[in-house]
Amino acid sequence: MTAAVRTQVAIVGAGPAGLVLSHLLAEAGIASIIIDRRSREEIESTIRAGILEQGTIDLLASIEGSRAHTVGLRHDGIELRFDGAGHRIDFAGLAGRSVWLFPQHEALRDLLAARIGAGQDIRFGVTATTVEDASGTLPRVVAVDDAGTGLEIAADFVVGADGSHSVVRRAISGSHDGYFREYPFGWFGILCEAPPSADELIYSNSPDGFALISQRSPTVQRMYFQCAPDADADAMSDAQIWDALQARVPGHALIEGPIFQRDVLRFRSFVARTLRAGRLAIVGDAAHTVPPTGAKGMNLAVADVFLLSRALEGLLLRSDERPLDGWAEAALDRIWKAQHFSWWMTSMLHVAPDATDFDRHRQLGELRTVVGSEAGRTYLAEGYTGWPLG
Ligand code: PHB
Numbered sequence: 001m002t003a004a005v006r007t008q009v010a011i012v013g014a015g016p017a018g019l020v021l022s023h024l025l026a027e028a029g030i031a032s033i034i035i036d037r038r039s040r041e042e043i044e045s046t047i048r049a050g051i052l053e054q055g056t057i058d059l060l061a062s063i064e065g066s067r068a069h070t071v072g073l074r075h076d077g078i079e080l081r082f083d084g085a086g087h088r089i090d091f092a093g094l095a096g097r098s099v100w101l102f103p104q105h106e107a108l109r110d111l112l113a114a115r116i117g118a119g120q121d122i123r124f125g126v127t128a129t130t131v132e133d134a135s136g137t138l139p140r141v142v143a144v145d146d147a148g149t150g151l152e153i154a155a156d157f158v159v160g161a162d163g164s165h166s167v168v169r170r171a172i173s174g175s176h177d178g179y180f181r182e183y184p185f186g187w188f189g190i191l192c193e194a195p196p197s198a199d200e201l202i203y204s205n206s207p208d209g210f211a212l213i214s215q216r217s218p219t220v221q222r223m224y225f226q227c228a229p230d231a232d233a234d235a236m237s238d239a240q241i242w243d244a245l246q247a248r249v250p251g252h253a254l255i256e257g258p259i260f261q262r263d264v265l266r267f268r269s270f271v272a273r274t275l276r277a278g279r280l281a282i283v284g285d286a287a288h289t290v291p292p293t294g295a296k297g298m299n300l301a302v303a304d305v306f307l308l309s310r311a312l313e314g315l316l317l318r319s320d321e322r323p324l325d326g327w328a329e330a331a332l333d334r335i336w337k338a339q340h341f342s343w344w345m346t347s348m349l350h351v352a353p354d355a356t357d358f359d360r361h362r363q364l365g366e367l368r369t370v371v372g373s374e375a376g377r378t379y380l381a382e383g384y385t386g387w388p389l390g
Helices: 017-027 041-046 053-063 091-095 104-117 166-175 237-245 296-316 322-349 355-371 372-387
Strands: 002-012 033-036 052-055 073-075 076-081 085-090 099-101 121-124 124-133 141-146 149-161 178-193 202-206 211-217 220-226 259-272 281-283
Touching: 002 017, 002 296, 017 104, 017 211, 017 296, 033 124, 033 149, 041 104, 041 121, 052 053, 052 296, 053 099, 053 104, 053 296, 073 141, 076 091, 076 355, 076 372, 085 091, 085 372, 091 372, 104 121, 124 149, 124 166, 124 220, 141 166, 149 166, 149 296, 166 259, 178 237, 202 322, 202 355, 237 259, 259 322, 322 355, 355 372
Parallel strands: 002 033, 002 149, 033 121, 076 202, 149 281
Antiparallel strands: 052 099, 073 099, 076 085, 124 141, 141 149, 178 220, 178 259, 202 211, 211 220
């Protein structure tokens, strides 16, 4: 059995990109249906990064019931550590902007509650399999739910916010064609019960590799250290994890506590070659991946859909295709800046497994250049706090 429904915009994926898009479209009076293969509980419990640029937090905070400004914490700077010393990068003073630590799953809880409260049609446990009539004016998302019942959504426009294994991307480019880079390391991440080890995030370069000391709340902390890309998250004892973390933040004592979650993050950079074809577009992780060092993932997703919502208003409310024709180029402008920033932070802070003594000294020279001049610190502050939306 297959049910057939019709809407203006079919959105595949109820992550930040899909949910924010449905909100912006609804504000403009455009109807959408969202499907996601996951359950609501699964979406709300997926642990992801949590640094949001000012433009992202402002957009989220404007949504009914948002806790962005109550659960979220403003950070006016970070500490870069290398050679045993810390150097503060004063975002507010250098770039006139701050960032907010607001864990993605908290943002998702707010967004789901707001969209469901507003009567948004969201169908969980529904997996998209293909997009039919992809080159026509009424493409159809073909999907199946967990019980095996089929669903076809015919829409004026289909948006793939369906992550790195995007079905919509396949319909656009015929393959997973794009610009790709792998890194010879990953991050070992933990959540632990402990007070914060520092007021602000610490990005630390050390001879043993990189570590990031982040936070979640006054009682829960998130920390990462550089590891092999195929590291096994269960292979280390808690004591070994603390030793590894502490060794990578020399000169700054970390406050230890029980570790209750651990994972290994893979590092890659990716940009799809084609973001839009006819009445199909991809956004967020379906369109690009960045390594987490620059904290850009969710910000890019929100920027993609902010621009796309404007373009879809042109198409669907005024029959004006011009904004849509310029959308991919506008989105890519920001995507490639963020790709560069994430790559730059990653290569400046990590120690590649095959790094020579030359590489190591060059890297320290780069770090000293960045922290040693206002221009260098401002470059980092502007990239980290992001570029204004729209
Ligand atoms: C995090 O808190 O999970 C986090 C913060 C900053 C990053 C990456 C991850 O660059």
